[in-house]
Amino acid sequence: MRLYRLLLHLYPASFRNEYAEEMCGVFARRLRDTSVPALPALWTGVFFEVLFNSLAVHADILRQDLRYTARALRRTPGFAVTAVLVVALGIGANTAAFSLADQALLRPLPFPDPGRLVRIWETESGYGEMEPSPANYRDWKAMSHSFSAMGYYTNSALNLVGKGEPERIQIAMFDKDLLPALEVQPLFGRIFSPADDRDGAPGTVLLSYGLWQRQFGGDRGILGRQLLLNGERFTVIGVMPRDFYFPSRDTQLWTAFRLKADGYADRNDNWIYPIARLRAGVTVAQASSEMAVVSAQLERQYPQENQKIGARVVRMGEDVSPQSRLLLYALVAAAACVLLIACTNLANLLLVRALMREKELAVRTAIGAGRERLVRQLTTESLVLALAGGALGVLVATVTVPLLSRLVPNSLPVGQASAFDWRVLLFAAALTALTGVCFGVAPAWRICRHADLTALREGARAGSGKKEVLRSALVVAEVAASVVLLVSTGLLLRALWKLQGNDPGFRTEGVLTLRTALPSPKYDSTASRTAFLNRVLGEVRQLPGVTGAAYISFLPMAMGGGIWPVEVGEHVVERSAAHTASMRFVTPGFFAALRIPIETGRDVEENDTLGRQYVAVVSRSFASRYWPRQDPLGRHFKMAFQDRTVVGVVGDIRVRGMERESEPQVYFPYRQVEDASFQFYQPKDLVIRAAGNSAGLLPQVYRIIRSADSEQPISDVRTLADIVESSTASRAVEVRILAAFAAVAFLLAAIGIHGVLAFVVSSRSREIGVRMALGAQRGAIVGAVLLRGALLAAAGAIPGVAVAWFSGKSMEALLAGIKPYDAATFLAATGLCLLMTLLGCVLPAWRAARVDPITAMRNE
Amino acid sequence: MDPHPASLLPLPSATFYILMALAAEDRHGYAIIQDIEQRTNGALRLSAGTLYRSIQRMLEQGLLVETNDRPAPEFDDERRRYYRITPFGAAVARAEAARLNDLVRMARASGFAPEKA
DSSP states (O other), X not given: OHXXXXXXXXXXXXXXXXXXXXXXXXXXXXXXXXXGXXXXXXXXXXXXXXHHHHHHHHHHHHHHHHHHHHHHHHHOHHHHHHHHHHHHHHHHHHHHHHHHXXXXXXXXXXSSSGGGEEEEEEEETTTEEEOOOHHHHHHHHHHOOSEEEXXXXXXXXXXXXXSSSOEEEEEEEEOTTHHHHHTOOOSEEOOOOTTTTSTTOOEEEEEOHHHHHHHHXXXXXXXTOEEEETTEEEEEEEEOOTTOOOSOXXXXXXXXXXXXXXXXXXTTOOOOEEEEEEOTTOOHHHHHHHHHHHHHHHXXXXXXXXXXXXXXXXXXXXXXXXXXXXXHHHHHHHHXXXXXXXXXXXXXXXXXXXXXXXXXXXXXXXXXXXXXXXXHHHHHHHHHHHHHHHHHHHHHHHHHHXXXXXXXXXXXXXXXXXXXXXXXXXXXXXXXXXXXXXXXHHHHHHHHHHOSGGGGXXXXXXXXXXXXXXXXXXXXHHHHHHHHHHXXXXXXXXXXXXXXXXXXXXXXXXXXXXXXXXXXXTTOSHHHHHHHHHHHHHHXXXXXXXXXXXXXXXXXXTOOOOEEEOBOTTOOOOOOGGGEEEEEEEOTTHHHHHTOOEEEEOOXXXXXXXXXXXXXXXXXXXXXXXXXXXXOTTOEEEEXXXXXXXXXXXXXXXXXXXXXXXXXXXXXXXXXXXXXXXXXXXXXXXXXXXXXXXXXXXXXXXXXXXXXXXXXXXXXXXXXXXXXXXXXXXXXXXXXXXXXXXXXXXXXXXXXXXXXXXXHHHHTHHHHHHHHHTTOOHHHHHHHHHHHHHHHHHHHHHHHHHHXXXXXXXXXXXXXXXXXXXXXXXXXXXXXXXXXXXHHHHHHXXXXXXXXXXXXXXXX | OOOOGGGGOSOOHHHHHHHHHTSSSOEEHHHHHHHXXXXXXXXXXXXXXXXXXXXXHHHHHXXXXXXXXXOOGGGOOTTOOEEEEOHHHHHHHHHHHHHHHHHHHHHHHTTSSOSOO
């Protein structure tokens, strides 16, 4: 019998309270009538019967509650729409933020057993992390025991002459051990063998799935076919799986590394990226300490080259840059803030609604509805609202995620960021349920505790003092959260403006850029390159409207690297950040084309050729670092294996983009290069300054390049202004999103203040009426309402400012020098908060002033 | 206030049986079960869960009411609740019977049922 009572707990409490006794009675008789052998059958039957019937009763109640909810919401469509929109905004923002953060921070890398994959960087005091040299890599690999596999790669770009236009594509070079370390198999075909990876071996290539589909129509007969890359024949040995994006999303194909025999000669030739797989059971910390021992050994062995050189082991996927990590955290935190505000707001709305319905609920209690039944009813209501909002929110997120995908660092080996999969949906669903319960259950319980007969008394004032405290607390929390968001957004906005206001050191208006990377070995000789460049530049300069044209190794901001050590006079060759500069080769006219001022001396010239003295043009900061308050012209320094003479000084430019400080710059004449050396630095980026519409010149420029070399691909056509803008683009997107979040929060908080005050005014209209009848001035009544609003705002703003200060502190790395306690931002945010309060107060105050004493009292 | 009787048709069989059990007199739950068992010669024996779930729904639909008229004390059991059919409940039961009757007539015309039951 006790077992039966226990089973009855499957029924809803309201049903149990009503019928449990009777049901037990019925069951007792049945038990009495049943013979002992038939008992097991009876119990089995009863068990399933209770299971089925209890589910049916639950379903009945749900149906009833849903019907009731639909009716209640139809009666107050304004409320329903507001609630759904508020939830949709909150959940949409969070789903979008989550799907981004998930891609960048949470999701495991798409390789088998990704936790064991690590990158190994070389470290040098004062330099941070950098790529190791092949020589050091070889020793690391031979001397360490923590890794079960180790391979390396480097990024490159090649000219592919296939069908149609020649194309410039991003590629990576893999050594034979890299794919086994990643444990990735090709879709079909084979991976690089030791024979493919030898110096002088014939070229072999693995295609990306995308390239295979796009260029070769997904033809499986591609194996063994030959491709022309940079003029050399490569044999296709396989196609990689569709979801293999490594090292970056743009990598189109992979060739065997084929490191030259002399590649191990220079220990300071840092340019390869090693990836290793930890042996099972070995931790990153253990591997790090082993690598420290190995580095110390190498330093003893090569005291000159490996001075202060260490190694750092970093779990792969954890090397998302701290800045993008911080930006994503800020985004997630902001989204959480919006949801919090949305939830409090809804809780408030529901509370008001429940208070208005207090009488109705009291009546229902009085006629026997159990408290559990009412809570259930109200929870159903809030869940329905949350569900509708959640569905709409997911829709909002689907629209916004592609817009946000620029925030996912391109360096991650993942596909498009539009992935809207079950993880994201699950997250959204969980969030929806949580939201529904949070903003629904609390008010429901509160109401039911109070749903007694006092509410039935005629003229009872809805909303006792205690409830107003709760509701005010909710509004205070909203105001605080929105102040935090406003301040954080303001700080980031100021930082963005400051960065965008920085002087890049050159003028971008009317400058068109494009790249013609001349392939090796076709253009290995300096003479052949010079001929091509001069022919193109000569004809481009003749085009109408063109005021300047020149070639450079890499455009500023498009490429920040190319940093070399500098040796001046007595300075010892010590590689440290204090003695490096960015190195570029330029054609004459580069400074004029970018309007970089030549302060003293001259530009590089056509007769700065190999037979003559090596010369250089340096930036102002370079000159003042080595020859402060002296004439730099005619001074000597050693860089890139040659002694060079300074012939000119130009203004500094921001090579590393708007966000970072740049090294001083050094420019060499494009003709002072020996054949087949400094391939990487050959001038390949063309800049054209033109009056008027420079983009209109493009067809003519294409024709000129085609006529110079019909196989030469053209890539990266952009304006210089675009390049400068994209250096702050991800930050700009981020700030725009945060601003949108802050605006939503601001609106919601204003709605919250309005809600509380409107309720106070309407529930006190009798009191206001009495006071007016007794001679209170309208001004005083309005003042009282405004005062109440101001108090709410102040109570929220003070903790909000404190929290905002902390959040600013934690974002300091993103603020580009703006102080986290920036007064202007805080003042603006507080001002907005005041505005928000006023907005929230206006309607209630107006209504309070219009209370008619006679009507208010007659309503009794 | 009650909806049209036809809107509830067809009735779940348990509901129809309960209405029939209450046609002549008010009964408590166990008596309803016994009555149905007798009517069907033991073929249908409602479980407690099915009975009270049906009763709850029928109360909401207005087919039944709980009654406070107790029978003579010697037959009464304090614990028990008695149910009475409402006029609306009777109307619904009549509508259901008519519906079934029509159905049987059609079946007969198709040769699925004997001419006279």
